[in-house]
């Protein structure tokens with residue numbers, strides 16, 4: 216975007232040690248070298264982390280996805296990007312390496328502002344760990360963009376887990392409505408415990424955007440972003456609940 220200039224550009228795309236995806240019983244780990252196009256063709260990720268699998272095809276065009284990486288997208292921290300919102304929704308853990316050693320941070324502590332993260336300039340995000348949800352689950356990603364392939368104006372990532380017909384766990388994260396991905400904790404709490412068929416998705420979506428004040432720009436006013444945020448939460452909730460009920 217020509218916002219910064221560099222004396223040197225370090226290409227990490229050929230670091231072999233970061234070209235991997237692993238799946239264990241409770242999580243999927245994606246190394247820094249893994250590109251979006253590899254994720255969208257990975258049947259194991261489709262089964263184990265459906266939220267990421269459904270988010271990635273909504274990133275730009277296939278030319279973009281054939282170069283960009285999941286970790287790069289998280290490190291870049293664009294407020295309208297899909298991968299950071301997935302990481303926040305799923306409580307991902309992020310592995311970081313730098314000259315001072317290795318450390319790990321939850322996604323909830325990683326995003327500090329627009330294009331700003333807890334990474335020191337000397338550090339690299341080496342991997343993201345995405346928890347797998349067991350049981351009857353449903354996941355959906357909904358967004359609205361002006362044109363196919365554009366960054367979303369706003370959107371939502373939703374995960375729902377059912378036990379005995381009731382919502383036992385819910386995750387709702389919005390993107391494009393603030394300088395960082397937003398976790399809608401109050402809305403999640405309101406949804407948890409309700410009978411899946413009785414959930415008022417429109418009311419919960421309104422709770423999810425309550426108190427947000429998105430910036431307006433030439434693509435959308437603040438009000439329009441809020442409205443799109445709420446609409447995409449309601450749509451994603453409806454689809455996720457339906458999928459979990461049929462699981």
Ligand SMILES: Cc1cc2nc3c(=O)[nH]c(=O)nc-3n(C[C@H](O)[C@H](O)[C@H](O)COP(=O)(O)OP(=O)(O)OC[C@H]3O[C@@H](n4cnc5c(N)ncnc54)[C@H](O)[C@@H]3O)c2cc1C
Nearest residue numbers: 247274275283284286287288290291296297339340365366
């Ligand atoms: C036309 C266009 C449309 C796009 N549309 C979308 C969209 O709809 N949704 C979306 O989410 N993205 C979109 N993108 C962004 C793109 O898809 C990539 O996800 C994003 O730029 C990251 O790409 P990259 O992995 O090549 O990292 P780069 O672009 O090379 O790097 C981005 C930034 O992150 C830093 N960085 C990268 N990897 C790491 C790492 N492992 N550790 C630490 N820092 C790192 C770099 O230093 C740089 O500051 C679009 C891009 C273009 C050009």
